[in-house]
Amino acid sequence: MFFERPDAGETAILVHVDFQDEQEREDAGEFLELVRSAGAVPATLITGSRKRPDSRTFVGSGKLEELREAKAVHQAELVIFNHSLSPSQERNLERELKCRVIDRTGLILDIFAQRARTHEGKLQVELAQLEYMSTRLVRGWTHLERQKGGIGLRGPGETQLETDRRLLRGRIKAIHKRLDKVRSQRSQNRRARSRAEIPSVSLVGYTNAGKSTLFNALTSAEVYAADQLFATLDPTLRRLEIEDVGPVVLADTVGFIRHLPHKLVEAFRATLQEAAEASLLVHVIDAADPDRDLNVEQVEAVLEEIGAGDLPTLKVMNKIDLLDSAPRIERDGEGRPEVVWLSARDGKGLALLEQALSECLADDIIDFELSLAPEQGKLRAGLHDLGAVRDERFDDQGHTLLEVRLPRRDFLQLMARLGERADDYLPAPLQEKPVWEA
DSSP states (O other): OOOOOOOSOOEEEEEEEEESSGGGOOOHHHHHHHHHHHTOEEEEEEEEEESSOBTTTBSOHHHHHHHHHHHHHHTOSEEEESSOOOHHHHHHHHHHHSSEEEOHHHHHHHHHHHHOOSHHHHHHHHHHHHHHHTTSGGGGGGGGOOOOOSTTOOOSHHHHHHHHHHHHHHHHHHHHHHHHHHHHHHHHHHHHHHHTTOOEEEEEEBTTSSHHHHHHHHHOOOOOOOSSTTSOOSOEEEEEEETTTEEEEEEEOOOBOTTOOHHHHHHTHHHHHHHHTOSEEEEEEETTOTTHHHHHHHHHHHHHHTTOTTSOEEEEEEOGGGTTOOOEEEEOTTSOEEEEEOOTTTOTTHHHHHHHHHHHHOOSEEEEEEEEOGGGHHHHHHHHHTTOEEEEEEOTTSOEEEEEEEEHHHHHHHHHHHTOOGGGTSOGGGOOSOTTOO
């Protein structure tokens, strides 16, 4: 059966099935948010439970009849399943219901397509859509599927499908080439930052946890932030000054979601590489979400998939304004920051986050007093340029007494530029490491 497919904004019948296997279960509340984010109008949510999906239509005959009746009552143009459907299941459901049927993966792809703004984002979404579509091409050509022999019965369906598949393969190959260039450019940028020894911090977390709101609060950027799933899709980088560290690059990345389609993870690997190669991950968590522990597990699973599972991570419990909780830092057994509780929306706890970032990134800070003769003006000027001078005074002999605090790495690099030996200036307790390791 071939039918016309309307564009968008349809009234939709939603289908959610609970399975005994915990791994197969989806969240009905999150499903509603996804549908609204896509711009569809939910007419009704039909729920059910099964041991396993029906191989032909995913749901049983009774539920299929319930779907037909709901479609007629609400005059719906679209049925959306909160599950992944096989191409044949999707095709059979469309034939039975005589309307468009999409699954959870198709729904997420549609949202991503609406939200992509940059050239790279659009390429990544198109790649995921084409690879998803390539298994479903037959849906649009069912009227050409005759494969029987005999005069007048040899339809051109196979030829048309092969042509479409060939065009898709060509387009997918072209997008892969263009994304390879993007990956190369990103890699060059990361190498440049690495040579300049600028740390990078990536915000990661479940979608709608408040990453973009926190990003804007820290950097005064104007990244789009809204109370909806996948409000931000394209990655954004900004420079941020951290005390005792200096400049760092802060990256806002795409949000994760339960059972994020693997094709999307693959397509967005260039973007997610910012997280995979970060100096520090800041895992933003919606502290008020009753499913926050499950969401944390999902984020950690995706981080493992992209090779970022072992990176140093600072957790941020956001939205404490909804819990009436106070900002604070939780530390591990060695006193290192582990969790920061804050509210990105009203700014409570942001100073604590900056303090925690400083402690996490400021590896090996040295703090000592230095006495410089009048002829050592270059060293004095270099320390001032680094912002390392905390206090300055002069003694009776005209020597400059400086209280300095800075990363050991920066001090070693300054001494190397001036051709000086760091051992001649560092107090004995601070000479534990090789001094020319810069």
